[in-house]
Amino acid sequence: xPIVEMRSVVKNYxxxxxxxxxxxxxxxxxxxxxxxxxxPRAEVMLNLVTGASLPDQGEVRVFGRxxxxxxxxxxxxASLDRFGIVKVRAVLLEGAxxxxxxxxxxxxxxxPVPPDTIARVEALADECEIAxxxxxxxxxxxxxxxxxxxxxxxxxxxxxxxxxMEHPTATLEESARTPFGEVVARVCDRRxxxxxxxxxxx
Numbered sequence: 001x002p003i004v005e006m007r008s009v010v011k012n013y014x015x016x017x018x019x020x021x022x023x024x025x026x027x028x029x030x031x032x033x034x035x036x037x038x039x040p041r042a043e044v045m046l047n048l049v050t051g052a053s054l055p056d057q058g059e060v061r062v063f064g065r066x067x068x069x070x071x072x073x074x075x076x077x078a079s080l081d082r083f084g085i086v087k088v089r090a091v092l093l094e095g096a097x098x099x100x101x102x103x104x105x106x107x108x109x110x111x112p113v114p115p116d117t118i119a120r121v122e123a124l125a126d127e128c129e130i131a132x133x134x135x136x137x138x139x140x141x142x143x144x145x146x147x148x149x150x151x152x153x154x155x156x157x158x159x160x161x162x163x164x165m166e167h168p169t170a171t172l173e174e175s176a177r178t179p180f181g182e183v184v185a186r187v188c189d190r191r192x193x194x195x196x197x198x199x200x201x202x
Contacts, residue, residue, distance in 0.1 A: 001064045003028050003162055003194045004049060009058035013044045018056070021045070026196060031188055033197040042166050042198040049164060049196065050083055051076055063161070084160035084193075086151045086168045094140035098130070098150055101139050105157035127190070128153040129183050145176040149183060156187060163188065165197035177201060 002025045009021040019041050026032050037045065047053040048060050051067035060067045063082065070076045092101050100110040102121040107114055113121070125135060128149045134142055139150070148168060155163060165184070169177045188195050 002026055002061075003030075003063060004196060005059075005061040006048070007059055009048065009055045009060060011044055011048060011053070011055050013040065015040060019044050019048075021058070026194060028194055029192050031185065031195040031197075033199060035199055035202050037198050038200055039167055039170070042200070045198050046085070046087075046164050046166050046196075049162075050085075051079065081158065082161045084155035084158075084163045085166070086148075086155045086163070087166040088148070088151065088168065088170045089166075090151055090154075092139040092147065092150065095138060097136055097138055098125075098142065098146075099135040101150060102135070102153055102157070105154055124153045124157055127156075127187060129186075144171045144173075145180065148172060148176075148180055152184065152187065156191065156193070159191075161194065163193045163195040165195065165199070167199050167201070168197060169199065169201045 004024065004026040006021040006024040010018050012018040044053070048055060048067070049062060051062070051070050054068050070079060096110065099113055099118065099121055102124055103110045103113045103117045106120055107117045121135070122132060125132060130146060130149050130153065134146055139147065148171065151168070169180060172180060184195070187193065
């Protein structure tokens with residue numbers, strides 16, 4: 001079965017026109033990018049996939065189940081573990097190091113970061129091609145290309161089944177976009193991750 005299916009979907013969100021998706025089907029292990037989608041529409045589309053909002057018309061099915069079948073808030077929160085979400089609006093602790101920021105998915109105690117967590121963070125940084133000497137820097141001091149990779153690393157930290165990306169290159173100069181896309185492709189290939197990116201960036 002497809003990992004993501006959207007059929008005859010209409011979602012109003014106080015814009016001039018609603019979001020309309022006639023048909024979208026993403027099989028396991030496939031990477032799909034939907035381009036030229038402005039930020040508000042991208043957010044609406046990913047909210048439909050995660051079940052944070054429901055369509056006004058049509059159906060969204062994720063992992064073979066309709067998002068409208070989720071019965072309560074607790075079930076919906078538990079379902080979020082299946083998703084890794086990259087969005088530049090996600091918060092980094094600006095005064096904390098990258099090591100501490102990347103440790104947060106694994107441990108609440110990050111001052112100091114436990115030794116076993118350090119090993120996990122270093123492996124995650126290596127996978128997302130973040131040089132280890134950046135790990136000692138504060139998040140507010142690193143350049144945008146590294147911050148974007150930190151968002152990716154945090155999204156995959158807990159082994160999601162579906163990687164969702166909302167305007168992931170919004171803060172990147174054009175010269176940095178292709179290298180980041182190549183990192184994402186390598187991560188997805190190694191993990192056999194299914195990916196949906198919704199972006200204004202061609």
